[in-house]
Amino acid sequence: MNVGVIVFPGSNCDHDCQHVFQDVLGQSVRMIWHKETSLAGIDAVILPGGFSYGDYLRTGAIARFSPVMSAVKAFAKDGGAVIGICNGFQILLEAGLLPGAMLRNRSLHFICKDVHVRVENAATAFTGACQPGQVLKIPVAHADGNYYTDPVTLAAMQANAQIVLRYCTAEGAVTPDANPNGSLDNIAGIINPEGNVLGLMPHPERCAEEILGNRDGKLIFQSLLKAMKVNV
Amino acid sequence: MKAKIHVTLKQGILDPQGKAIEHALDSLGFTNAANVRVGKYMEVDVQETDKAKADAQVKQMCEKLLANTIIEEYRYELV
Numbered sequence: 001m002n003v004g005v006i007v008f009p010g011s012n013c014d015h016d017c018q019h020v021f022q023d024v025l026g027q028s029v030r031m032i033w034h035k036e037t038s039l040a041g042i043d044a045v046i047l048p049g050g051f052s053y054g055d056y057l058r059t060g061a062i063a064r065f066s067p068v069m070s071a072v073k074a075f076a077k078d079g080g081a082v083i084g085i086c087n088g089f090q091i092l093l094e095a096g097l098l099p100g101a102m103l104r105n106r107s108l109h110f111i112c113k114d115v116h117v118r119v120e121n122a123a124t125a126f127t128g129a130c131q132p133g134q135v136l137k138i139p140v141a142h143a144d145g146n147y148y149t150d151p152v153t154l155a156a157m158q159a160n161a162q163i164v165l166r167y168c169t170a171e172g173a174v175t176p177d178a179n180p181n182g183s184l185d186n187i188a189g190i191i192n193p194e195g196n197v198l199g200l201m202p203h204p205e206r207c208a209e210e211i212l213g214n215r216d217g218k219l220i221f222q223s224l225l226k227a228m229k230v231n232v
Numbered sequence: 233m234k235a236k237i238h239v240t241l242k243q244g245i246l247d248p249q250g251k252a253i254e255h256a257l258d259s260l261g262f263t264n265a266a267n268v269r270v271g272k273y274m275e276v277d278v279q280e281t282d283k284a285k286a287d288a289q290v291k292q293m294c295e296k297l298l299a300n301t302i303i304e305e306y307r308y309e310l311v
Contacts, residue, residue, distance in 0.1 A: 057272075057297070057298070058300055061297065061300070065297075094300065100302065101300050101302040101303045103241075103245065103246070103248075103303060104248055104249065105248070106246070106248055107248070108248050108249060108252060146248075148245065148302070148303055149302070150302070182246070182248075
């Protein structure tokens with residue numbers, strides 16, 4: 001599989017994503033500078049975490065106008081798999097590829113720690129290697145992860161099983177205390193109605209190999225490979 | 233023509249910064265201070281002499297970039 005990792009000015013998890021796909025999962029990776037306009041030959045696109053454009057104005061607000069984003073939009077519209085991680089998720093929201101917006105964390109703090117998320121929908125291209133209800137431990141690192149959308153959109157996402165990951169306790173209970181940032185309905189990750197675009201605040205690329213002491217994040221990427229019928 | 237633009241979180245959306253400031257004001261003895269909302273203020277010089285045209289442009293700037301209308305509202309004046 002050819003994975004395209006988009007590199008914005010200020011991206012800082014791009015090489016982690018490259019490492020996981022290339023060295024851990026044995027896939028071919030192309031780093032795509034945000035000024036590029038073609039995704040020819042790319043099978044899946046990753047918008048990595050970081051601080052694109054210094055988070056100026058709003059997180060992701062400027063990156064969404066990068067030249068490459070027109071190609072990403074067309075790619076997503078054609079059904080191509082897109083994953084936005086953390087700042088990548090924020091960019092997908094600003095670009096309108098996923099519904100809703102991010103508010104500052106309820107505590108106003110930058111939160112950098114392991115959290116638990118429950119797989120609410122294991123029948124997606126990004127969670128197919130997980131069990132329904134499986135609890136994953138994945139780190140978050142963000143100041144703006146307090147997901148918000150209007151009640152009508154939330155109800156539609158719930159009805160369509162678009163809420164893929166929710167913050168929970170280690171035992172899998174979705175509680176207010178397990179919510180690190182105040183996110184609506186404990187939302188940690190969502191997909192679009194078509195199911196080919198995923199946005200998530202936790203960083204699976206930071207916990208995808210044994211040497212890091214945690215491989216839970218690998219399941220997200222393995223799910224994608226499974227959906228793309230790639231043998232690992 | 234200069235646009236003076238204010239962007240704030242919509243009413244009804246929790247503003248954690250506003251809340252923190254409200255608590256700080258309260259602890260300073262300003263117990264009658266309520267509903268603190270934090271926002272952004274931007275100034276943009278618009279190279280346009282026709283006020284109606286400038287108004288339409290600034291509105292587009294706000295809708296497309298300066299505010300995220302899912303969570304924010306904006307207002308501006310042209311001087």
